[in-house]
Amino acid sequence: AQTVTQSQPEMSVQEAETVTLSCTYDTSESDYYLFWYKQPPSRQMILVIRQEAYKQQNATENRFSVNFQKAAKSFSLKISDSQLGDAAMYFCAYRSALMIKAAGNKLTFGGGTRVLVKP
């Protein structure tokens, strides 16, 4: 079974600065997808960024970028130019690329990292 570990329960960052969230995972599969989800206080979880394991190029979405190290099974998220609206819980998640209907496309989540942004 796959596991996802986020070793930082909480991170604090000054507004306009950069913060990096760590995520490691364990899998025996060679093809899979990785995601970072954001859950703002009292608001719905939304997707921040995603990475396909077979792509070597790191994904980027505006101020959010990832450092995907497949051999090390590491998938960190960098938030640049942090804004007050970035304050949230961030979850790293893993999904197998196998297209088996009865397996769904279920996600395995890490424990989450709370990001605090100081003005």
Add this chain to the structure above:
Amino acid sequence: DVKVTQSSRYLVKRTGEKVFLECVQDMDHENMFWYRQDPGLGLRLIYFSYDVKMKEKGDIPEGYSVSREKKERFSLILESASTNQTSMYLCASGVLVGYNEQFFGPGTRLTVL
């Protein structure tokens, strides 16, 4: 705009009560999921469904059951609520193909007294 809605944001129930949590999605997604969210544990999958009337156990199905009579609706049932089921419950939906994201509802915070 995609939407996943849950019947209640907050719910307080007594031990032993039967509890229904309902989730509706308007995106015609095949897959629907129920997760439980607890501090430090992230989200854990309770059950999911890949088609009407089809269900599969997730990682923590004990004490829960589900029902999917229509494609857009997925219900989570606590047959006899217990205090250790006090938690945040999140519903999600998604498609099987590709690496499409799951879309989440706002969550139901359930307290069992």
